[in-house]
Amino acid sequence: MAHVIITVSGISISSGALTPAQLNGLACVICEGEDGAMVPVGTIEACQVFAHPACVPSQPVPPSRVLVIGPVATPGDVADLRAFAFDVCDQTGAPAVVATHNDYDVRHFSAVYVYGPTLSEGVRLDPVAVVLMAEAIAYGVDLVEPQPLALDANCEACGQRQTITTVRDGVTSEVFCADCRGDAPGCAWCFEDDVTSPVPVDGAWVPFCHPCGKQMRKAVRRGSAPHVAV
Numbered sequence: 001m002a003h004v005i006i007t008v009s010g011i012s013i014s015s016g017a018l019t020p021a022q023l024n025g026l027a028c029v030i031c032e033g034e035d036g037a038m039v040p041v042g043t044i045e046a047c048q049v050f051a052h053p054a055c056v057p058s059q060p061v062p063p064s065r066v067l068v069i070g071p072v073a074t075p076g077d078v079a080d081l082r083a084f085a086f087d088v089c090d091q092t093g094a095p096a097v098v099a100t101h102n103d104y105d106v107r108h109f110s111a112v113y114v115y116g117p118t119l120s121e122g123v124r125l126d127p128v129a130v131v132l133m134a135e136a137i138a139y140g141v142d143l144v145e146p147q148p149l150a151l152d153a154n155c156e157a158c159g160q161r162q163t164i165t166t167v168r169d170g171v172t173s174e175v176f177c178a179d180c181r182g183d184a185p186g187c188a189w190c191f192e193d194d195v196t197s198p199v200p201v202d203g204a205w206v207p208f209c210h211p212c213g214k215q216m217r218k219a220v221r222r223g224s225a226p227h228v229a230v
Helices: 075-092 127-139 210-222
Strands: 005-008 011-014 039-044 047-051 066-069 096-098 111-114 142-144 197-201 204-208
Touching: 066 075, 066 127, 075 096, 075 111, 075 197, 075 204, 111 127, 127 142, 197 210, 204 210
Parallel strands: 066 096, 066 111, 111 142
Antiparallel strands: 005 011, 039 047, 096 204, 197 204
């Protein structure tokens, strides 16, 4: 089979030079490391390959997706988890994938957000959540636990309720959301730095600007949604 070449941050990489772990998306295509969060950087022989963000600083990548985990034993549990994932996407600007099973590689996400109890609380947990939480800890992927209700607050500029990770100004203690701070990554389709809203695509909530969101909703209804960063 002919070797496939991709270019990552100015480096040409041949499929023949990659290890099985790199070709299977388990290891960084630059440093071969298998720990830590990684982002997709290309496709080789129909397999998506990944690299650590620090290894590809000049590589243009879509907004880093996050994995949202929690109880999924009943339809009601899944509905609650989807609602929480909506808030994660809405407040962070990151595509939020809802983990309804444990067949995910947590290293392919920039963070894992937990809905419900965590391993540190010493209570009985959903088996899917247990596996993914343990893997995030083992591989050094950021594990974001629920913040106490007492920290919830409204954005001073737009009024958006901050329930995931409230950020206060270090001097004034004022609260501002990611959009109003200028920290939101922007639209997952056109990559423009505009205010976004979550749209359900392929089991995830994905942030789109208003024009792209309108087009994506139409495409989803027609069953012809284009590939986006999910």
